[in-house]
Amino acid sequence: MTDTLLQARKxxxxxxxxxxxxxxxxxxxxxxxxxxxxxxxAGKTVFFNLISGVYRPTGGTVHFQGDRIDGLPSHRxxxxxxxxxxxIVKPFASLTVLENVxxxxxxxxxxxxxRLWGPWQSKSETRAALETLERVGLAELAERKAGLLPLGNxxxxxxxxxxxxxxxxxxxxxxxSGLRHEEIAQLETLIRRIRDDGxxxxxxxxxxxxxxxxxxxxxxxxxxxxxxxxxxxDIQENDLVIEAYLGSRGxxxxx
Amino acid sequence: MDAYLITIGTLIIIYAITVYGLNVIVxxxxxxxxxxxxxxxxxxxxxxxxxxxxxxxFWEALPIxxxxxxxxxxxxxxxxxxxxxxxxxxxxxxxxxxxxxxxxYVPYFGGALGIGxxxxxxxxxxxxxxxxxxxxxxxxxxxxxxxxxxxxxxxGGVACFALREEESAAASVGISPVRFKLLAFVIGTxxxxxxxxxxxxxxxxxxxxxxxxxxxxxxxxxxxLGGMGTLWGPLLGAVLLGILPELFRPIVDYRILFYTALxxxxxxxxxxxxxxxxxxxxxxxxxxPAGGRP
Numbered sequence: 001m002t003d004t005l006l007q008a009r010k011x012x013x014x015x016x017x018x019x020x021x022x023x024x025x026x027x028x029x030x031x032x033x034x035x036x037x038x039x040x041x042a043g044k045t046v047f048f049n050l051i052s053g054v055y056r057p058t059g060g061t062v063h064f065q066g067d068r069i070d071g072l073p074s075h076r077x078x079x080x081x082x083x084x085x086x087x088i089v090k091p092f093a094s095l096t097v098l099e100n101v102x103x104x105x106x107x108x109x110x111x112x113x114x115r116l117w118g119p120w121q122s123k124s125e126t127r128a129a130l131e132t133l134e135r136v137g138l139a140e141l142a143e144r145k146a147g148l149l150p151l152g153n154x155x156x157x158x159x160x161x162x163x164x165x166x167x168x169x170x171x172x173x174x175x176x177s178g179l180r181h182e183e184i185a186q187l188e189t190l191i192r193r194i195r196d197d198g199x200x201x202x203x204x205x206x207x208x209x210x211x212x213x214x215x216x217x218x219x220x221x222x223x224x225x226x227x228x229x230x231x232x233x234d235i236q237e238n239d240l241v242i243e244a245y246l247g248s249r250g251x252x253x254x255x
Numbered sequence: 256m257d258a259y260l261i262t263i264g265t266l267i268i269i270y271a272i273t274v275y276g277l278n279v280i281v282x283x284x285x286x287x288x289x290x291x292x293x294x295x296x297x298x299x300x301x302x303x304x305x306x307x308x309x310x311x312x313f314w315e316a317l318p319i320x321x322x323x324x325x326x327x328x329x330x331x332x333x334x335x336x337x338x339x340x341x342x343x344x345x346x347x348x349x350x351x352x353x354x355x356x357x358x359x360y361v362p363y364f365g366g367a368l369g370i371g372x373x374x375x376x377x378x379x380x381x382x383x384x385x386x387x388x389x390x391x392x393x394x395x396x397x398x399x400x401x402x403x404x405x406x407x408x409x410x411g412g413v414a415c416f417a418l419r420e421e422e423s424a425a426a427s428v429g430i431s432p433v434r435f436k437l438l439a440f441v442i443g444t445x446x447x448x449x450x451x452x453x454x455x456x457x458x459x460x461x462x463x464x465x466x467x468x469x470x471x472x473x474x475x476x477x478x479x480l481g482g483m484g485t486l487w488g489p490l491l492g493a494v495l496l497g498i499l500p501e502l503f504r505p506i507v508d509y510r511i512l513f514y515t516a517l518x519x520x521x522x523x524x525x526x527x528x529x530x531x532x533x534x535x536x537x538x539x540x541x542x543x544p545a546g547g548r549p
Contacts, residue, residue, distance in 0.1 A: 120408065
């Protein structure tokens with residue numbers, strides 16, 4: 001278990017009769033960009049929500065750095081150093097971009113009652129938050145109200161927030177969807193840089209081309225089950241994956 | 256100053272203290288409460304009972320009253336705050352009716368007759384009345400406003416703002432929804448308890464109807480009018496809604512109708528309140544609201 005950062009075993013989530021995630025095993029190695037791929041309704045986001053504590057699993061376990069984290073609520077998973085973004089962006093709309101990042105910086109204080117009473121807009125905190133914004137390229141928009149930003153910037157803002165929290169691992173839920181071409185290219189660069197800074201990345205993605213170019217390893221889900229895993233080129237040629245995406249054998253135009 | 260003005264002024268200050276508490280719950284943490292009068296009443300009854308039946312002085316009773324209000328806030332808040340929006344609204348209305356019914360039907364609380372003979376506040380051997388009591392209330396209001404100001408600048412405050420904006424995103428950055436909703440709720444109910452205690456020793460006679468549901472609506476109207484989540488909105492709202500009924504005394508029967516119409520007009524044209532972002536006053540003065548608008 002030394003070279004796994006996060007280890008999910010037989011992880012399941014059933015909603016009544018629907019097996020949204022069914023007995024999925026998954027290892028995340030430190031320092032990799034792991035892609036979680038699958039058609040609509042494959043259970044990718046549910047899987048994310050199981051790891052990040054939004055849902056309690058029906059069965060199975062999740063270990064992070066050797067500690068069991070399945071069943072912990074979101075805020076306690078976050079406190080372990082796992083940051084995440086949301087498929088439908090959730091900025092703190094009436095706060096500024098800078099304030100959104102500052103909120104995340106409170107992660108070290110929200111757990112202890114005594115540490116709650118200091119000022120949150122102190123100089124040192126603001127400087128640190130601005131550095132994070134520079135990393136994602138939003139520093140110039142620091143004073144802008146988050147609710148007024150276009151989607152591309154909101155996705156970056158969520159990544160900034162996730163970076164503050166996730167000094168070990170960040171989970172990106174379809175960060176590329178709805179973006180323009182040049183924005184996609186910039187975001188790919190950003191994610192690579194994050195990985196180079198030593199943060200492990202698990203990302204959900206729809207866009208085959210992006211995933212193939214960016215990820216070190218890919219895991220494919222379909223109907224809640226893991227159907228394939230491996231290097232991008234192996235995945236591209238995997239019959240099960242092609243079938244899951246196209247619904248029949250044959251055509252290789254999936255990408 | 257005219258005794259009449261002092262009377263109105265004192266009541267307005269007492270309401271303002273209470274409404275600041277509601278603003279922490281509704282304005283900062285975004286949790287709707289339609290039962291704030293219950294906690295105002297709990298403070299009033301606790302202080303009235305402790306000073307008439309247990310023989311404590313106002314000052315001895317006050318810490319107990321505030322702690323008790325906070326404690327009841329936790330007990331009632333813990334199950335309620337797991338609910339959201341409409342359900343929370345209905346639950347808090349329920350709390351208001353239950354508390355009012357307890358005051359009314361439990362003989363210990365004086366029943367329909369209420370509690371009379373509540374002593375005046377004594378400070379340095381002087382019985383406070385008129386202007387002196389007004390100044391005491393003003394002092395407490397200053398303290399409450401200071402606490403609110405401090406809260407908006409603290410990590411605890413910003414955690415509440417984040418919860419108000421996006422609960423799941425807040426949880427993803429380490430904010431426990433239950434803990435921080437409860438924190439706001441307890442601060443709010445403690446302020447209501449303080450307001451209630453001052454009310455009891457000012458009126459010197461209280462009964463259950465003083466703390467009924469329409470009072471909760473009045474408190475909420477004050478915030479909506481003044482500006483939810485702003486630092487000065489609750490005060491402005493309390494002053495305006497405290498003065499208007501006096502100005503419109505000839506049409507007192509239509510007061511509730513007037514409040515309702517006012518609320519509707521505010522929600523339609525100035526949803527952030529008079530001091531909220533994008534409001535007319537805001538445009539004139541460019542005031543910065545504490546922690547942004549909800």
